[in-house]
Amino acid sequence: MGSNLIGRAFESFKRIGEGLRTVLMHSFREPITKTYPDTVSQIAPHFRGRLALSVNPDTGEHLCISCRQCERVCPDKCIEITAHKSPETNKLELIDFKIDHGLCMFCGLCTEVCPTTCIINTNDFEMADYTRESLVYDLRRLTLTQEESAFYFEAKDMPKPKPKPPKPAPGAAPAAGAAPAGAKAAPVGAKAAPAEGAKPAAAAADAAKPAESAKPAAAPAEAAKPAAAPLEATKPAEDAKPAEAAAKPQDSSTEPAKTVGDTTAKPEEKPTASPEVKEAEKEKAPEQGADADKKEG
Amino acid sequence: MVSDTTSRPLKTDEMIINMGPQHPATHGVLRMVLTLDGEIVTHAEAVIGHLHRAQEWQGQNRTWFQYQALIDRVDYLSGMFTSWALARSAEVLDGCEVPERAEFLRVIVSEMNRITSHLLWLGTYLIDLGAMFGFPFYPFREREKLLDLFEEIAGQRMMFNYIRIGGVQRDPKPDWFTRLRAFTKEFPDRVDEYEAIVTENPIFLKRTKGIGILPLELAMDYGVTGPSLRASGNNLDLRKTKPYSIYPKLEFKVHTLDKPEGGDTWDRYILRIRELRESTEIIKQCLDMIPEGPIMNKKQIAGMRVKAGEGFSAVESPRGTLGCYIISDGSDKPFRFRWRNPSFCNLAVVGEMLVGSPIADIMAIFGSVDVILPDVDR
Amino acid sequence: MIPNAPEIGKLLFIICFWICAIFLPVWLVSWAVGVLLPMLLEQGSPSMAMTATAETLRALTPIISVMVFIPINAMFMVLYERRALALFTVRLGPNRVGPDGLLQTAADAVKLLFKEDITPRGADAFMFTLAPIIFFAPSIFGALPLLAAITNNHSLYQITNLPTGIFYILAAASLPVVALVMAGWSSNNKYSLVGGLRAAAQAISYEIPLVLSLVTVCLMAGSLDVVKIAQQQDGGILNWNIAGGGALRGLDKAIQTKLGVETTPLITPQQSSDPTETPVAAPTTFEEVIHQYYPFEFLSYISAGVLIFCSFILLGLYLTGACAEINRIPFDLPEAESELVSGYNTEYSGIKFAIFFLAEFTNLFIVSSIATVMFLGGGDNPIPQWLLNKMPLEPIQKSLGAILSPFINGLHLIDPDTFWAAFWVIFKVYTFVFIAILIRGTLPRFRIDQLMDFGWKRLVPLSLIAFLVVVFARVLVVCHG
Ligand code: SF4
């Protein structure tokens, strides 16, 4: 009995020692966690993140044909499409496209049914915001730039869309004109995109929500007001002539493209850029965005 | 006078304690009403329903296509199995053949999912037992690797929507298989490490051996399935007893523990550890045997329809038998849905198991059964 | 080679930085208040009042230094634990505030200080406030006698020494339990109450093996005076109490004699003091020395072995009891998270919670220091004297002395002996802390009845047996004391 007890005690010590050794040996392994905002891990191309509307990567045309398939299939009813028949071409024309990301469950069904692969899940998952309203993304914030679209078309192995038949809506003309400018402004960003992997979408998100992303700089209390601004800004657009309205999103989509080039190019040069530098970049981006906003307004 | 008071028994009362729904260790929102005599539980009752989301009703109000995306939420730790149960029932109804490659992929991903589910259980169970700071990170580290693989094929880490009616959604790249193969190679070593830390640890043995004994009859009465039943001595595992998919082609063992007096919490632990190894073996075999070919046999469109009729099928989920019963009227919406969830039955028996154990063992027993509350409430 | 080398390096850097940051200010403050100021005062005007002030300052110095030391040290220990646990769990750990997370706990402490201080409705507000204070205070005044021991009886801290030091420390260490019961009772929360009562039950049952193991060490050393116990163990690892309470001292001396090392005069063995025996000449050969220290030949060797074995058991007993005393895993039942939410401090927030938190870590530090002084020779260098003499340390020592001499002779700022003592104490104490962290990262928690079983049915009998064995075994060997 006594020897049994001692034997058991030794056995216990051995077991505990073994456990302690195993845990201690773990301290010589490489850590598995990352310093998140500094290093973002590679995200799979099919990751179902924030929704976005892609454009034709070659011509910059908006791919949505307002067929409302996505609106119908969405189990949460979080897509709201405003479209009308253009009086001139007798074709459906997109006026506004709203997705409530606070309601969306990122099931990806809308992307599966879209006939033109317009609506896609991006790799962006950093959508935290201060108000629920600012989670409702409108057409301007949803639309991707050409470079980003090209990136996703390649990453997701999607067939490149054919350009729309000639005879575009009158509104599309300025858009087509503006596109090359955007393409020129952002080649650096386009190069940086594959290298950065997950980042372009995030950067685009920063750039594409000018007023909202002012919030890190602005006092949180004020955040609600600027957040509401773009919604108001787009309302008059809805009332305005449809042709103009259709052109606007494309115009503005090229504006952020420049800032995308800025924001992504810098981290490329300095991969170990300190958070302060990034902060400065972020502050700059919304300013430019805000300028663009004013011009539009 | 004096003798009078001493002869009269001391007046004691039973105490009723509410454990949960807000308690750090009740795994979600379960409320347990415990009647205590001192520290000993004399009666325990699980109050469920805090997570009820009307999953069956939702199914009847969504199209097939939409509902496929929702059912991962029924048991969020083993979404592949819920998808698979639905897909199989619908395929039974529809009579559509599933391509062989898709079947292999289904087995691979669901065995992966079994591993992730058991790993999460392992980590949280050790937290229940108080090893809060070191060990739980290790299973989660391996789980993370599998979740990365899931993310690559399914798009998300827990809400997969990968197994569809008629096949699977996406064919993985060759690179994916290489990574999975690498994982299966290193994983048994990791399990060895877990075992070195936990299995024979004297404190762990003290906390789990002889605690929460579940006799076989009681388990069968309550319809307990899965590892909890197998630890008590029954070898019910649908993969073997009612083989489906390509499981007949694979070589694997169903682990049971021959315990005449019923399995205790340690048995349930060791059984899951063995299943971890077994699942790894299954994945290895599948990776060797997987053929080329198509992966989908039914068009995934918004207005997808399933032929009219009734269908039932069950799969062996990490928690036990997961059944799905469907009535379809041929339209694009299911007519009636019914889920048979393992956690519901497994939770019911916990009340019986708790009687007679001290408060400190409640979490050890409850945790060992591996109940997922959304799976109970649906 | 080691994939995790950068992280280990960062942890070492944090340790070095914080230890400097802790001990430099403490040393400077106590030097300024305890040495410089009284010196200036006395030289300035040698009046009665000035002398009295100087003496008062000297007496206050230890207290002041401890008060400076304990909060900073606890902050470091929290960071140390978090980073070490991160290493074990292959994570990075806190790395945002300051370089490599250096200031994380400082920031946390500041945050906690500014949090709202909530007293729950129905709580006994007075008791509720008093509990953290009573919990924290003993760790400050309990640490005082250790100061003299770990600084090699430095003149500054001599005043803190007590002839019955270890008793005083144990008495102080058993006070916090009262605070835990108070906290549990006054919070008006069932979980807290259970936690507090568990703490009381646990402390009572585990204090017995704890005290018995220390008493046995005192028995080996023949003293209750911590300074004396620490000084006895001077001269390398063979003299430490962990090596049988001086049972290997004879071997040490014998090797010294054999190697012809200049040794300090031998302590005259007890046998020779007997007047009936002829006083032996100082032994000169290996065998003679061995015979002098192990008079019963074979029997003595065996009992020396038994003593060594016993001291390892005693250390184990002490560490187990101490773990239970300070409520660390696997004995953290009073705050068992999966059962009692957070036990006795469920209702605490803000600064009161911070005090509980800091006190827990301070207790860990004190417990480790006691283990260091009682078992591992305090500030003693582990290398035996005869080995040290063979090492080419002379030039290093000389150059160091040359650099330090102005401070030593002129200002009494640094004294090499104290410096090395402090170095070894810190090293040993934080090694114990490291072991405690490792245990925390591995073991699950006991159940309360198993805990009691283990305490009363295993540890208490074991400590009594060890006590008895030591009583008999030490007669046969010449030990300390
Ligand atoms: S991802 Fe799903 S929930 Fe979100 S908008 Fe698309 S269909 Fe709706």
Ligand code: SF4
């Ligand atoms: S399905 Fe595609 S094309 Fe149709 S409305 Fe939606 S986004 Fe536009």
